[in-house]
Amino acid sequence: MRGAEILLHPTSEIYQRNITPKDAAKISRSVENMIYVISTNTAGIVNSYIPSDSVDGGSKIIDYRGIVVAETGAGESMAAFADINLAGLRGDHQRPGLNNLLSRQRFEIYAQSYLNSQFYPPNTMADGNIERKHFIQTQKQTIERLTTLGII
Numbered sequence: 001m002r003g004a005e006i007l008l009h010p011t012s013e014i015y016q017r018n019i020t021p022k023d024a025a026k027i028s029r030s031v032e033n034m035i036y037v038i039s040t041n042t043a044g045i046v047n048s049y050i051p052s053d054s055v056d057g058g059s060k061i062i063d064y065r066g067i068v069v070a071e072t073g074a075g076e077s078m079a080a081f082a083d084i085n086l087a088g089l090r091g092d093h094q095r096p097g098l099n100n101l102l103s104r105q106r107f108e109i110y111a112q113s114y115l116n117s118q119f120y121p122p123n124t125m126a127d128g129n130i131e132r133k134h135f136i137q138t139q140k141q142t143i144e145r146l147t148t149l150g151i152i
Contacts (some may be wrong), residue, residue: 005064009039015058015074023060031066034093034102035085038062040141041072041073048132064089119146 013022024042030037041058057074059083062065070082092100120142124134 004033004035005086006036006038006084008035009037010042012042013058015041015056026060026062027066027068030062030064032101032105034064034089034100036061036063036089040063040080064092119151 009026011022013020025067026039029035038061039059041056057072059080060071061069061080061084063069063085070080072080093102097105098104121138124130124138143152
């Protein structure tokens with residue numbers, strides 16, 4: 001919406017072959033915003049109950065039409081690479097039609113709602129050293145607030 005053409009998404013997700021809700025969201029974001037999404041997964045995780053190599057693989061590049069153009073499998077030293085066609089993206093931004101979702105969105109409908117809403121609190125890690133339990137506690141508090149507000 002502000003002229004971005006590529007969204008870089010560093011992540012640490014458990015890799016699996018089946019499409020996950022997060023994968024569906026990445027594809028949706030690429031289509032809705034007509035941008036490339038480059039999602040890079042970590043090469044391992046430490047100090048967690050999750051097996052350290054479970055987040056190997058799953059990096060992917062999704063084009064502005066929602067097509068996964070590159071994806072890694074599991075294992076060390078995996079890299080996803082593909083050509084990024086900015087000329088094609090820019091051309092599709094200028095072309096009228098059903099596929100140009102960006103030109104057909106009504107963002108103003110949501111502006112007031114987003115302006116007056118705070119779901120997950122900002123700057124929760126600004127104080128420095130954060131333990132893993134911080135994320136669960138913050139999420140539980142957010143769920144309580146959303147429940148009290150009748151949102152969920």
